[in-house]
Amino acid sequence: xxxxxxxxxxxxxxxxxxxxxxxxxxxxxxxxxxxxxxxxxxxxxxxxxxxxxxxxxxxxxxxxxxxxxxxxxxxxxxxxxxxxxxxxxxxxxxxxxxxxxxxxxxxxxxxxxxxxxxxxxxxxxxxxxxxxxxxxxxxxxxxxxxxxxxxxxxxxxxxxxxxxxxxxxxxxxxxxxxxxxxxxxxxxxxxxxxxxxxxxxxxxxxxxxxxxxxxxxxxxxxxxxxxxxxxxxxxxxxxxxxxxxxxxxxxxxxxxxxxxxxxxxxxxxxxxxxxxxxxxxxxxxxxxxxxxxxxxxxxxxxxxxxxxxxxxxxxxxxxxxxxxxxxxxxxxxxxxxxxxxxxxxxxxxxxxxxxxxxxxxxxxxxxxxxxxxxxxxxxxxxxxxxxxxxxxxxxxxxxxxxxxxxxxxxxxxxxxxxxxxxxxxxxxxxxxxxxxxxxxxxxxxxxxxxxxxxxxxxxxxxxxxx
Amino acid sequence: xxxxxxxxxxxxxxxxxxxxxxxxxxxxxxxxxxxxxxxxxxxxxxxxxxxxxxxxxxxxxxxxxxxxxxxxxxxxxxxxxxxxxxxxxxxxxxxxxxxxxxxxxxxxxxxxxxxxxxxxxxxxxxxxxxxxxxxxxxxxxxxxxxxxxxxxxxxxxxxxxxxxxxxxxxxxxxxxxxxxxxxxxxxxxxxxxxxxxxxxxxxxxxxxxxxxxxxxxxxxxxxxxxxxxxxxxxxxxxxxxxxxxxxxxxxxxxxxxxxxxxxxxxxxxxxxxxxxxxxxxxxxxxxxxxxxxxxxxxxxxxxxxxxxxxxxxxxxxxxxxxxxxxxxxxxxxxxxxxxxxxxxxxxxxxxxxxxxxxxxxxxxxxxxxxxxxxxxxxxxxxxxxxxxxxxxxxxxxxxxxxxxxxxxxxxxxxxxxxxxxxxxxxxxxxxxxxxxxxxxxxxxxxxxxxxxxxxxxxxxxxxxxxxxxxxxxxxxxxxxxx
Ligand SMILES: [Zn+2]
Numbered sequence: 035x036x037x038x039x040x041x042x043x044x045x046x047x048x049x050x051x052x053x054x055x056x057x058x059x060x061x062x063x064x065x066x067x068x069x070x071x072x073x074x075x076x077x078x079x080x081x082x083x084x085x086x087x088x089x090x091x092x093x094x095x096x097x098x099x100x101x102x103x104x105x106x107x108x109x110x111x112x113x114x115x116x117x118x119x120x121x122x123x124x125x126x127x128x129x130x131x132x133x134x135x136x137x138x139x140x141x142x143x144x145x146x147x148x149x150x151x152x153x154x155x156x157x158x159x160x161x162x163x164x165x166x167x168x169x170x171x172x173x174x175x176x177x178x179x180x181x182x183x184x185x186x187x188x189x190x191x192x193x194x195x196x197x198x199x200x201x202x203x204x205x206x207x208x209x210x211x212x213x214x215x216x217x218x219x220x221x222x223x224x225x226x227x228x229x230x231x232x233x234x235x236x237x238x239x240x241x242x243x244x245x246x247x248x249x250x251x252x253x254x255x256x257x258x259x260x261x262x263x264x265x266x267x268x269x270x271x272x273x274x275x276x277x278x279x280x281x282x283x284x285x286x287x288x289x290x291x292x293x294x295x296x297x298x299x300x301x302x303x304x305x306x307x308x309x310x311x312x313x314x315x316x317x318x319x320x321x322x323x324x325x326x327x328x329x330x331x332x333x334x335x336x337x338x339x340x341x342x343x344x345x346x347x348x349x350x351x352x353x354x355x356x357x358x359x360x361x362x363x364x365x366x367x368x369x370x371x372x373x374x375x376x377x378x379x380x381x382x383x384x385x386x387x388x389x390x391x392x393x394x395x396x397x398x399x400x401x402x403x404x405x406x407x408x409x410x411x412x413x414x415x416x417x418x419x420x421x422x423x424x425x426x427x428x429x430x431x432x433x434x435x436x437x438x439x440x441x442x443x444x445x446x447x448x449x450x451x452x453x454x455x456x457x458x459x460x461x462x463x464x465x466x467x468x469x470x471x472x473x474x475x476x477x478x479x480x481x482x483x484x485x486x487x488x489x490x491x492x493x494x495x496x497x498x499x500x
Numbered sequence: 501x502x503x504x505x506x507x508x509x510x511x512x513x514x515x516x517x518x519x520x521x522x523x524x525x526x527x528x529x530x531x532x533x534x535x536x537x538x539x540x541x542x543x544x545x546x547x548x549x550x551x552x553x554x555x556x557x558x559x560x561x562x563x564x565x566x567x568x569x570x571x572x573x574x575x576x577x578x579x580x581x582x583x584x585x586x587x588x589x590x591x592x593x594x595x596x597x598x599x600x601x602x603x604x605x606x607x608x609x610x611x612x613x614x615x616x617x618x619x620x621x622x623x624x625x626x627x628x629x630x631x632x633x634x635x636x637x638x639x640x641x642x643x644x645x646x647x648x649x650x651x652x653x654x655x656x657x658x659x660x661x662x663x664x665x666x667x668x669x670x671x672x673x674x675x676x677x678x679x680x681x682x683x684x685x686x687x688x689x690x691x692x693x694x695x696x697x698x699x700x701x702x703x704x705x706x707x708x709x710x711x712x713x714x715x716x717x718x719x720x721x722x723x724x725x726x727x728x729x730x731x732x733x734x735x736x737x738x739x740x741x742x743x744x745x746x747x748x749x750x751x752x753x754x755x756x757x758x759x760x761x762x763x764x765x766x767x768x769x770x771x772x773x774x775x776x777x778x779x780x781x782x783x784x785x786x787x788x789x790x791x792x793x794x795x796x797x798x799x800x801x802x803x804x805x806x807x808x809x810x811x812x813x814x815x816x817x818x819x820x821x822x823x824x825x826x827x828x829x830x831x832x833x834x835x836x837x838x839x840x841x842x843x844x845x846x847x848x849x850x851x852x853x854x855x856x857x858x859x860x861x862x863x864x865x866x867x868x869x870x871x872x873x874x875x876x877x878x879x880x881x882x883x884x885x886x887x888x889x890x891x892x893x894x895x896x897x898x899x900x901x902x903x904x905x906x907x908x909x910x911x912x913x914x915x916x917x918x919x920x921x922x923x924x925x926x927x928x929x930x931x932x933x934x935x936x937x938x939x940x941x942x943x944x945x946x947x948x949x950x951x952x953x954x955x956x957x958x959x960x961x962x963x964x965x966x967x968x969x970x971x972x973x974x975x976x977x978x979x980x981x982x
Contacts, residue, residue, distance in 0.1 A: 070601050074822050076594070076702040077581045077603060079735050109818050111865075115839055120821035173839075175826075297865040299814055299874070302707030305736055 036199060036253055037191035037229040041184050042210055043157060044089050045217045050181035051156045052080035052123070059178035060220065064162075072181035074119035079303045082107075086183040087134070087307060089215040090154045091314070092321050093185055094135025096209055097149050101314060105154075105307035106132035111297045115175050116158040123301050124186075125153035132306075134185070142201050148190040157182035191229060191237075196250040196257075199228070203246050211350045212325050219383045230256040235264060236272035240284055243277045252277045256284055328353055336365035345373045351386055352377075358393035359400075367400045375414045379421045390424025391417070398427035407431075409438050411483030439484045442493060445477070448485070449494055452476050460498055467500050503531055503663040504979070507572060507720035510666055514560060514570040521553035521560075521571025525615055528573045532618070532664045535982060540639045541658035543578045544586055545618040552615045559613075567613030568727055574609060575665035577656050578619035579626055580711065581700040582606050589702050590634035591624045592849040593823045595830055603700020604735065605669055605711055605728045612727050617665050621655030624851045625820060626671055626704045628652050629679055629923045632914050633853040641684060642980050644947055647907040650680030656714050657684040661980055667724050668714040673705050674808050675903075675927025677712035678939035682902035682951030685941040685977060687721045687968065688714045690927075692959050693934035694739040696725075697732035703819040705812035708931040718940065718969040722746040725961065739959070746962050750969045755790030757896040757967065762955075764801035765900035765926040772905045778943045778950040779901045785974040786899070796891045796898060800884040801929060805921055807884075808928040810864050810877035817861020820854065823847065856917065881932050888933045892957040897967050900926045902939040902951040926953060936961050940968045944978050 047057040053071035056062070071078045087105065094101060108128060109121040125133035138149030159177035187206070193199050203226065207218040218224040226249055231237045240256055243249045260270050275284040323331075325347050332343035346352050352372050360368040376396075380386050399416060402408040408416070408431070416430050439445060452473060453460055463470040470491070477490050501519055513519035529549065536542060546552075556571035576582065579589045581599035583606075588594045602610070609616060623633040631639045631654030639654040641647040642662040649658045653670025657680030660668045670677040672690035681688025689712050696711045703709075713724035726747055731740040766779060787793055825832055825846035834842050850858065864873045891898055903923055913920040930937035935958055939951040952971065956964035 073827065075600060075828075076587065076589070076597070076822070077579075077599070077698075077700040078601075079699050079737075081734065081736055111818050111821060113821065113824065113840065113843060115824075115826055118822065118827065120824060121818050295867045297814075297817070297862065297867075297870075299818055299865050300707070302815070303703075303735075303737065 035191040035231050036193035036196075038187075038189045038193070038199065038202070038226050039229075040187045040189075040203070040206065040224065040226045041157075042093075042187065042216055042218065043220075043223045044086055044183040044185060044215050045220055045223050046215050047083065047085055047089065047183055049083055051083050051086055051154070051183040052181055055181065057182055058220075059182060062178050064174070064176040065178060067178040068180070072118065073177060080123060080301075082304050082307065083183060086154060088313075088317050089213070090134045090152065090183075090185050091309075091317055092213050093187075093210065093215060094138065094152045095318060095321060096213060096324065097135065097138040097140055097152065097187070099135030099138030099149055099152055100131070101135060101309055102131040102133065103309055104132060105134060105309060107301040107304045108298050109301050111299070112294050114158065115173065116161050116177075116180070118159065118177060118180055122156060122158065123304070124155035126298055127151065128298060128300075140202065140205065142198060142205055145192075145194075145198060147192045147198075147202055150188045150190050152188070153186050155184050155186060156180070157184045191231070196253040199253060200246065200250050203249070208325055208348045208350070212322060212353075214322060214350070228253050228256075230260070232257065232260045232264060232270070235260055235270035238270065238272070238284075239274045241274060241276055241287075244279055248277060248279065248282075251282060252284060255282070259284070332365075332369065336360075336369070338366055338369045342369050342373050351380070355391075355393055355396065359396040361397070364397060364400045364404065367403065368396050371396055371400060371413070371417075375417055376421075379417060385421075389421045391421050392424070395420045395427060402427060402431070406486070407438055409483055409485070409487065411478070412438065415483065438486050439481055442489065445485060445490055445493055446497075448477055448480055449490070449497055452480070453497060464498060464500060470494060470500070501527065503528060504716070505666075506717040507666050507715060507723050508717070510572050511568075511570055521556045521615065522550065525549050525553035525571060525573055525617070528617060528664065535642075535662055535664065538640060538645055539642055539658050539662050539664070540637060541620055541655045541662060541664055542575070542618040543588055543590060543621050543634075543636055543655065546585075546616055549573070549615050549617050556613050556615070567611060568723075569609065569612045569614035571613055571615050572667065573617035573665045574614045574724075575617050575620045575656055575659040575668040576606065577622055577626075577653050577668070577670045579622060579671060579702040579704075580605065580669060581702070582616065582619070585619070587619070587702065588636070589625045590622045590631075590636055591851065591854070592635045593825070593829060593847075595635070597828055599700075601700065604697035604732045606700060608728055618659070620653070620659050620668060620670075622676075623652035623654070624854050625702070625816070626652040626673055626676055626709075627816070627853050627857055629675070629920055630908075630910075630913070631655060631680075632910060633851055635851055638910060641907055642982060643685065643907070643944065643949055646909055647948065648683065648910055650683030650903070650907065652676040652680075653688075653712075653714065654680045657681055657686055657688065660684070660686045660714050660716055662982060663980070666715065667720055669724075669728070670712055670714050671701055671704075671709055672712045672927075672931065673709035673812060674924045674931050677714060678902050678927050678937060678951070678953060679923065681714055681939040682941070682953075683907040683949060685944055685949030685951070685980070686714055686716050687718050687938065687940055687972070688712060689721050689725065689938045689961075689965075690930050690936060691725065691729065691961060692739070692936045693931075694737045695729050695741060695936070695959065695961065697728075697730075697735040697738050699732055699734035703815075705815040706819060707815060708811070708934070718938075718965060718972045719747060719750055721938075722750055722965045722969075725965075729961075741959070744962060746965050749962075750965055752966045753789065754786070754896075754967045754970050757791045758894065759786055759791045759793050760796030760891055760895035760898045761793060762801065762898050762900045763795050763797045764799065765904070765929075770904050770922060770925065771901070774906055774945050774948075775901045775904060775950055778945060779952065782899070782942050782952045782971065785971060789970050789974065791897075794895070796895060798884065798887045798891060798929070800880055800887055801925070803880045804884060804928045804932060805925050807877040807880040808924060808932060809860070809921060810873045811881065811932075813857045813860035814865045814874055815861070816854075816857050817865070820850075820858060820861075823850075884929065885933045888929070888935060892935075896956070896963060898955040900953050902926060902953040906945075906948045906950065930955055934958060936964050938964055938968045940971050941977055942971070942975055
């Protein structure tokens with residue numbers, strides 16, 4: 035049995051959870067995205083970011099959670115250098131349900147994963163270890179991250195294997211991105227710990243896992259380790275283990291911190307937040323369309339094949355492009371262009387950030403294709419240029435000459451050349467007409483894909499008499 | 501020109517040109533220099549006070565807009581932050597700490613042209629009833645310097661009683677404004693929880709404490725409250741008071757009002773007989789003013805001191821854990837320490853009372869004991885709240901002696917924490933229930949002051965100040981023997 039605790043930063047928010055510093059702290063010099071409040075200076079008080087409540091509630095709703103009538107905040111007390119106040123403001127259901135969501139569920143490949151609880155909390159700062167040996171080791175603290183809004187999602191131990199975990203995390207990551215609350219591809223924006231146990235054994239918590247890839251490995255390692263202990267009749271201790279990134283194994287953490295008593299108390303500086311029905315309804319209405327609803331719509335309304343609709347809907351970047359570029363007439367072609375021709379050009383965060391492509395480029399290109407002015411393979415070449423330069427489709431057509439060649443005399447000359455160069459192939463084509471595609475391909479090669487394929491084929495057939 | 505004039509008299513003096521802010525502030529500073537070696541009300545003084553007073557005089561002369569305080573010297577308890585100045589909380593932990601921002605009350609006073617004359621002494625982190633726990637030495641009661649001035653806002657009370665400032669801001673977590681007000685024969689108000697912003701007040705027990713105005717006259721306290729109360733975006737627990745004017749109609753009287761005597765605070769073996777007789781006199785005064793008196797029983801009061809110490813130590817344990825000497829603090833080399841051993845070493849700079857409460861604060865909310873202590877305390881708190889609500893459905897005001905005992909001598913209670921904690925029995929109820937309460941100086945018996953406490957219902961400060969004003973005018977207090 036495997037359960038997860040996932041921490042997700044609300045990177046799309048403007049400010050931190052309790053002050054006006056930036057929620058997305060990346061790119062700042064150390065300790066410059068801070069203020070008296072997030073540094074916990076004496077006398078400061080937290081001011082709850084209302085947008086964080088709204089966005090976190092959307093996550094809870096998307097995961098089919100129950101929303102409480104009032105939100106409460108609590109202090110989790112422990113000493114650590116990355117915590118400016120030496121307590122973390124978080125949520126807890128100490129006096130009834132007061133965290134942002136509970137009792138949700140998500141279906142993955144027919145398997146239901148129950149969500150136990152969702153809570154809002156503040157991210158601590160970051161510790162940076164420097165120095166090469168034990169003697170030169172120093173720890174630096176960067177508080178830029180301190181106070182970043184985090185949503186913690188705790189699942190029930192409903193996963194059977196690491197594969198389900200991976201699928202769930204992908205679904206969750208797509209969901210968060212689709213809601214526009216977070217960019218899970220940012221380093222450190224989404225982190226997960228796992229609880230792993232096997233039949234008849236104690237629960238083991240695995241922490242400090244750097245990536246989802248390693249999470250899968252860590253769970254796999256833990257399952258294997260526990261099974262082997264069981265086979266040898268050794269009891270599986272209930273403990274916290276840390277993932278050793280270098281050796282790719284889990285190690286028992288003997289540090290006392292793990293058993294710490296957090297002495298939770300109510301955070302009196304943040305009054306109870308009443309979750310009134312009007313706000314909840316409003317937020318629900320403002321929630322972006324879900325991935326599954328998008329997919330369904332793409333299939334039923336535009337007859338886009340399910341597989342294409344799946345790719346398109348689960349990636350917010352693609353679906354946003356699609357939504358802005360398509361109309362009733364061109365939807366299918368736009369979808370195809372995005373999922374086949376464009377995909378390789380914008381498959382990483384960096385490429386997407388650098389891309390100059392706008393939705394209009396796609397609709398213009400499809401229009402050119404549909405009206406017979408450009409071939410599919412030319413369109414693909416044009417996309418490459420657009421992503422790089424952002425030039426308009428018409429500019430590209432004239433500057434690099436991608437307009438389709440359908441002039442019979444021009445094509446005729448090219449075909450004549452090929453016939454004289456490829457006498458063997460011509461002979462073959464005469465005997466077996468299907469091999470003519472090879473010759474048509476030669477024409478395309480010569481024209482860099484600009485030749486109209488239908489005209490070329492017909493002309494070829496005529497010239498060699500088949 | 502007397503330094504003992506009221507805030508209202510000061511403002512009138514400036515307005516009709518009989519005094520200038522510069523003269524008054526200069527005289528105040530001169531007086532402070534003379535009496536401080538004896539009284540020790542201040543931890544630090546404002547070096548720019550005279551300059552600020554001069555600038556305000558200039559504005560007055562030029563006929564420009566001038567803020568409501570006209571350069572009046574006001575002192576501030578040293579657990580309230582002033583940007584660029586030291587905020588020590590009377591602790592070695594923060595001996596050299598400079599606040600990077602102004603508390604909301606400080607911004608408000610500055611905007612109204614007050615001259616903040618200095619930062620006053622307190623029990624370390626506001627934990628105590630005598631200022632004996634200040635790391636920088638105690639303040640002395642101006643009525644008799646062998647006696648404690650009360651606490652924790654002892655320095656504020658001394659500065660006002662000793663004519664070193666006209667008004668002062670203290671903070672009240674369990675009586676810390678009212679107790680020293682009573683011991684020093686001045687007026688001290690603990691406002692409704694949320695009426696005054698706590699932004700910039702260094703937290704001790706944040707769910708029950710308030711900044712409170714202190715002065716020699718009830719009307720002065722009302723004036724100060726006018727300018728510090730109200731909603732503050734920096735403090736989400738604040739309440740919109742719709743700019744209520746607490747001063748206008750302060751002389752409306754209390755004829756026909758119902759006053760309840762809180763039985764559990766006004767009788768029993770813990771009540772000093774002198775205090776009891778002064779309290780009796782005040783009841784007669786209230787009757788003469790036309791109020792109807794009856795006795796009210798709040799049986800939860802018996803458990804309030806225990807409840808108060810459980811709740812406050814739990815919150816203090818959390819609030820004070822940020823003082824780990826990593827980001828600010830004092831010089832202590834970290835060489836050779838692990839993180840945990842370093843902070844436990846660094847935190848030895850806390851004084852004995854803070855240390856005692858930190859230890860309790862670690863224990864009370866801990867996993868095995870929260871049910872026995874913290875949750876039980878919360879239960880008492882909510883029961884007490886219900887009893888207070890019921891009492892206010894019958895009465896307009898609830899009264900008691902502010903402190904059941906007379907001011908005591910230095911060293912008398914410092915080694916007996918339980919006896920010391922019992923001095924809080926009459927004041928903690930207002931904090932636990934959030935209602936406002938005021939201490940009005942009523943008599944000075946054998947050279948020692950006794951104050952009367954009046955409670956009103958939530959946000960009923962206006963009525964509360966009217967009652968206090970009426971009571972004040974039935975008594976003539978002697979002048980402080982400086
Ligand atoms: Zn900040």
